[in-house]
Amino acid sequence: MAGDIRTVARLMRDIDDNEPGWQDVLKLLYAEARRARVIGLTGSPGVGKSTLTDALVERLRARGLTVGVVAVDPTSPFSGGAILGDRIRMQRHATDEGVFIRSLATRGHFGGLTASARGVVTVMEAMGLDVVLVETVGVGQDEVEIVRMADTTVVVTVPGMGDDIQAIKAGILEAGDIFVVNKADREGTARTINELKGMLNLSGDHNRRAGWEPPVLATSAVDGTGLDELVATLEQHYGLLTAEGGKMLAERRREGLKREILELVQAGLMRRLLVRLEEGGGLTPVVEKVLEGREDPYTASEKLLSSVLGA
Known part of the structure; x- marks a missing residue:
């Protein structure tokens, strides 16, 4: 909470490595943390999210x-490692004491966010940071998970993606608060903007909030x-969110916390199940x-769940 960088870095490492005791630390920090403004940036790979974040x-x-x-960087399905290239792209902020950058690997976690991302955001809030930018790995419309964490969600795309623009239909289209067509110097920018506007109009009132x-x-x-x-549009949206008290x-945030608590319950059940197994x-x-036909998978899964719940 005093902003000691080494302490912060060690705690974030423990969270990401799932070391014993990190949840106990977060329990203490959560009560004291000043809630930061969280902005999520999401979109397919190669649309320039890191450069835009910078x-x-x-x-x-x-x-x-x-x-x-x-x-959040993609994890190799073979080695389990990640390039963590965002730190390279944001090197110019490395000596700025007012900026703290943390790269995380997905570690096989789908939905655009690593399981430890929420914990890392809590640590940044405890540091007293004003704004936290969460940049997610590009995995298509499953990236709607960013909505559970962010106050404002920015969906990034680029011109010239052709039919790939359809990938941001459905869930992520409804999740976005602001849509950005990056690399606007490319040919086809106006067409991409018109396509997005058309898709938003067809999506109905799901993405129009108050x-x-x-x-x-x-x-x-x-x-x-x-x-x-x-930046002005981000301020405008945050102004709307903070109006009327x-x-x-x-x-x-209430909806986001509801999903987060359910996910923690789910993770806890899985840990207990693995211990029982x-x-x-x-x-x-x-x-x-x-395999031998002595039991069906549905009954087997019910028995496993009962062994955890004690029912």
Whole structure:
């Protein structure tokens, strides 16, 4: 809470490595943490999320705000490692004491966010950071998970993706508060903007919350086009959330916490189940019963669940 970088880095490492005791630390921090403004950036790979995040950090710092960045990188399914290249792209902020960047690997966690990301955000809030940017790995419309954490969700795409733009239909289309067509210097920007606007109009009222109609902005992180407009739009959306005593912001966070608590319960059940399985010789005996036709998988799963719940 005093902002000691080494302490923060060690705690984040323990959270990411799932070391024993990190939850006890977070229990203490959660009660004391000042809730930061969380902005999520999501979109397919190669749309320039990291470069856009870097540009946003620069502009937020110019306003005197302290900024945390949680950058989630894809994990290799073979080695289990990650490149963690976001730190390389944001190297120019490395000496800025008002910026803290943490890269996380997905470790096989789908939905665009690593399981430890929420814990890392809590640590950044305890540090007293004003804004936390969460940049998610591009995994298509499953990225709606970012909505559970972010106060404002920015969906990033680029021109020239062709039919790939259909990938942001459905869930992520409803989840986005602001849509950004990055690399706007490319050919086809106007067409992509029109397609997005058309898709938003067809999606009905799902993505229109209390007078907010998600805008579609054109940006270029390379030459700075549209970045000031994006920052102004982010401020406008946050202003709407915090109006009337923060009623909308509280409701959004309430829904996010509800999902987070359920996920923690689910994770706890899984841990207990794995312990019970180890005590009984692992999953192999159960699989063998099903394979031999002595039991069906549905009954087997019900028995396993009952062993955890004690019912």
